[in-house]
Amino acid sequence: MKIILLGYMASGKSTIGKEISKKLCMNFIDLDAYIVKKENSSISEIFKTRGEIYFRSIEKLYLQELLNSKADFVLSLGGGTPCYGNNMALILASDAESVYIKVGIPTLVFRLISEKSNRPLIANLSDDTIPEFVAKHLFERSFFYEQAAIILPANDQSISEITKALKIALP
Numbered sequence: 001m002k003i004i005l006l007g008y009m010a011s012g013k014s015t016i017g018k019e020i021s022k023k024l025c026m027n028f029i030d031l032d033a034y035i036v037k038k039e040n041s042s043i044s045e046i047f048k049t050r051g052e053i054y055f056r057s058i059e060k061l062y063l064q065e066l067l068n069s070k071a072d073f074v075l076s077l078g079g080g081t082p083c084y085g086n087n088m089a090l091i092l093a094s095d096a097e098s099v100y101i102k103v104g105i106p107t108l109v110f111r112l113i114s115e116k117s118n119r120p121l122i123a124n125l126s127d128d129t130i131p132e133f134v135a136k137h138l139f140e141r142s143f144f145y146e147q148a149a150i151i152l153p154a155n156d157q158s159i160s161e162i163t164k165a166l167k168i169a170l171p
């Protein structure tokens with residue numbers, strides 16, 4: 001089985017992914033980390049030197065590579081992955097179980113203000129503009145996120161509570 005975790009930046013995709021993969025004795029892959037390894041460059045560096053369009057093209061390429069592989073794994077996507085090209089359609093057409101890690105705006109804003117620096121889309125925003133940016137951006141992206149097979153609320157619950165709920169929700 002392939003399990004794909006998606007959701008906004010700072011929703012906890014990687015943390016939850018690592019935890020559920022341990023529980024299910026499956027491999028864990030973080031798409032951003034996979035890209036960094038393949039390209040031998042950090043995400044911020046790729047954005048800076050090659051631009052976002054290049055990043056979106058390789059993000060799609062590596063997503064397809066993983067979806068087409070025979071391996072089983074838990075994969076956490078980047079926040080934008082399902083929202084570009086036909087990535088969400090590819091995910092839904094694959095045999096992977098898609099899970100939206102759904103976190104509300106206040107929690108996302110709180111986390112993102114302290115974790116801006118390695119996120120090129122928000123790194124240059126002042127803290128006071130982040131709430132409006134996140135509200136608008138999440139509204140646009142929710143169209144894609146909400147298509148996931150499983151929608152997992154992950155606001156105030158602990159990682160172990162979220163992981164437990166995910167285990168129950170999986171087929």
Ligand code: S3P
Nearest residue numbers: 008009010032078079080119120
């Ligand atoms: C992005 C989210 C990042 C990373 C890149 C773009 C986005 O991943 O893929 O900076 O478009 O939301 P995280 O969601 O892990 O921060």
